[in-house]
Amino acid sequence: MQASLLGYYSHLALRSFRRNPGLTALMVLAIAFGVAVCIMTLTVYHAMSGNPIWWKNDRLYTVTMDSWDPNSGFTRGNAETHLPPPLMTYRDATTVLHAGLAERTVVMFESSGVISGTGGPPLRTDTRFTTGDFFPMFDVPFLYGSGWSRSADDPPQPVVVLSRSMNERLFAGANSVGRTLRWNDHEFRVVGVLDYWFPRPLFYDVTEGSFAPPEDLFIPFAWGRALDLRSAGNVDCWKAEPLDTSEQFFNSECVWLQTWVELPDRASRERMQAFLDNYWAEQRRGGRFGRPRDNRLTNVGQWLRDQQVVDNDNRVLVGLAFAFLLVCLINTVGLLLAKFLSAAAITGVRRALGASRRQVFMQHLTEVALIAGTGSALGLGLGALGLAAVHHMYAAAHLGRPGGYQELMHFDRTGVLWAIALAILATLAAGLYPAWRVGRLPPAVYLKSQ
Amino acid sequence: MLKMQDVSKVYRTDLIETYALREFSLEVSAGEFVAITGPSGSGKTTFLNVAGLLENFETGSYRIDGTDVRGLSDDQRSRLRNERIGFIFQSFNLIPDLNIYDNVDVPLRYRRLSTRERHERIGSALDLVGLSSRMKHMPSQLSGGQQQRVAIARAIAGDPAFLLADEPTGNLDSLMARQVMELLEQINELGTTILLVTHDPELARRAQRNVHLVDGQISDFRTYEPRAAPDAGLAHA
Numbered sequence: 001m002q003a004s005l006l007g008y009y010s011h012l013a014l015r016s017f018r019r020n021p022g023l024t025a026l027m028v029l030a031i032a033f034g035v036a037v038c039i040m041t042l043t044v045y046h047a048m049s050g051n052p053i054w055w056k057n058d059r060l061y062t063v064t065m066d067s068w069d070p071n072s073g074f075t076r077g078n079a080e081t082h083l084p085p086p087l088m089t090y091r092d093a094t095t096v097l098h099a100g101l102a103e104r105t106v107v108m109f110e111s112s113g114v115i116s117g118t119g120g121p122p123l124r125t126d127t128r129f130t131t132g133d134f135f136p137m138f139d140v141p142f143l144y145g146s147g148w149s150r151s152a153d154d155p156p157q158p159v160v161v162l163s164r165s166m167n168e169r170l171f172a173g174a175n176s177v178g179r180t181l182r183w184n185d186h187e188f189r190v191v192g193v194l195d196y197w198f199p200r201p202l203f204y205d206v207t208e209g210s211f212a213p214p215e216d217l218f219i220p221f222a223w224g225r226a227l228d229l230r231s232a233g234n235v236d237c238w239k240a241e242p243l244d245t246s247e248q249f250f251n252s253e254c255v256w257l258q259t260w261v262e263l264p265d266r267a268s269r270e271r272m273q274a275f276l277d278n279y280w281a282e283q284r285r286g287g288r289f290g291r292p293r294d295n296r297l298t299n300v301g302q303w304l305r306d307q308q309v310v311d312n313d314n315r316v317l318v319g320l321a322f323a324f325l326l327v328c329l330i331n332t333v334g335l336l337l338a339k340f341l342s343a344a345a346i347t348g349v350r351r352a353l354g355a356s357r358r359q360v361f362m363q364h365l366t367e368v369a370l371i372a373g374t375g376s377a378l379g380l381g382l383g384a385l386g387l388a389a390v391h392h393m394y395a396a397a398h399l400g401r402p403g404g405y406q407e408l409m410h411f412d413r414t415g416v417l418w419a420i421a422l423a424i425l426a427t428l429a430a431g432l433y434p435a436w437r438v439g440r441l442p443p444a445v446y447l448k449s450q
Numbered sequence: 451m452l453k454m455q456d457v458s459k460v461y462r463t464d465l466i467e468t469y470a471l472r473e474f475s476l477e478v479s480a481g482e483f484v485a486i487t488g489p490s491g492s493g494k495t496t497f498l499n500v501a502g503l504l505e506n507f508e509t510g511s512y513r514i515d516g517t518d519v520r521g522l523s524d525d526q527r528s529r530l531r532n533e534r535i536g537f538i539f540q541s542f543n544l545i546p547d548l549n550i551y552d553n554v555d556v557p558l559r560y561r562r563l564s565t566r567e568r569h570e571r572i573g574s575a576l577d578l579v580g581l582s583s584r585m586k587h588m589p590s591q592l593s594g595g596q597q598q599r600v601a602i603a604r605a606i607a608g609d610p611a612f613l614l615a616d617e618p619t620g621n622l623d624s625l626m627a628r629q630v631m632e633l634l635e636q637i638n639e640l641g642t643t644i645l646l647v648t649h650d651p652e653l654a655r656r657a658q659r660n661v662h663l664v665d666g667q668i669s670d671f672r673t674y675e676p677r678a679a680p681d682a683g684l685a686h687a
Contacts, residue, residue, distance in 0.1 A: 008559050015547050349543045352504060353557040353604070354532020356525045444499040447539055 035379025070290025368431030536605030595626030
């Protein structure tokens, strides 16, 4: 099609919009709402299902072993998962840690404590007790300083890493490396401050909610035992055993530790798998592991699926969103047909003056494309408003702390492009029939009736 | 030249077949002014639609300037219509939301002429009908006679060989009808072949030839003396 004709068709389309502003607005709004709902659900879906560390999908694994009740498998809600528990016992996790087979090993749990000694009022905060490999293993960005070395893990050194937001609260955002703070009345020295880091979902600990923000403090794992701490996260126990003392808890069958290993190649994975299986057999001979052998190394993508971070409700929601878009488009087809047929007499005149069916078709398709483009652009704006509302709602729920929902302010670029491309293509496809239909009208009939 | 030979056009429903044209033959030479008359339902408009390539026919042959139109694609028929044929309708059929300039521009757009050429042709056509000062007016701002003159300008802007006029004065009072008729006569004298469908025997008598239709067939031919030259200068409504 010549550029001049395309310009002419666009000009005619704009005139047509002015001729039926109400009908045009209705069509644009129908497409806009369909696109907005798709953008919102796709963005949330992507935020909840994306692998935030995809580039390490073939070397980062969480370790799980089925140490659960010999008489019944691990359950989530009321349903058996047919998976090992997502957490490990202290005994098993530290065995993996001390085996030294992986390039990096992280054993960790979440606790809660009170920060003081920085001049401000005492502040309760979530704290992650982890081995120092956490930072390089998960490619955590630093604003100041760094994580701690392995030598600071055991015996544990009094070192701490702060999140950027916590550093802003405690030290007004200044470089606080070398400064000290007190955590539950124990003094720790700041060795690093994280830059912005909001992995979503929070893949390394999905037990606290996929959109929970990372913790504000990171302290060496071994301090957990030294300070006689219990996990503030999930602690799942199946065995009737005494848990009164710290010693009893650490030696119990309760699972409460996340365990991650970085295995760069197949050989290292096979070595780790063999180690787990041997350890399992040895422990089984000693009376543990009453269930069939199920020792797993699970990469992040599979882990998120296993833990149903993206549950069926979300998938259904995406399906419903696209169904809604489809309904909007079907309505648009009806409206387009009504609009085009109402101008059939004018089309008849154009045909009499020399417009071919193809030219009539292209003229109307140009009008459809403009409606689709306008609807999609408006849908983009409505989608942004909707996501801002969702963000506002969840930001309030998180008492102003930054978290995964912060990311909902940002469109999932791919998802948005897909939704817009889909809307434009679908509208064009939807407009094919009305545009074709109007081109097939017998012009003579309408010339007499005008 | 326009030549129809044994052309039949049938409208069919589940129950009946109606012949709008029955073995209709007519030859119109270049530069002729032919009036088509006949009672309602005699096939006058159908003839004009078939002649203008707006409708197909069942049997017979139809040639425009030697080109057999049967078997032409829609694109080819549309191009032929655009370049060789101009239409004038009883109800003017101007596009209401386009101004006069843009209305006359419509057929030229489909011919993909340059902006300058389109502008020149529109100016000449509106000059001829005496409405070049009303280019920016909307159709609703003009009288019926003026609207029909715009429609004539639109029909001739593309410099067609044939002008097909379907009751062009049917919606006009006698004064305006006379002016439109004089305009058509002037255009004919400039070399454009005109086929005029009309109920009005007075108007028909102003044509060089009168073809009378009854039941889709020609019942009578009459040839008239060449008319007197129209008054110099056209009266403007």
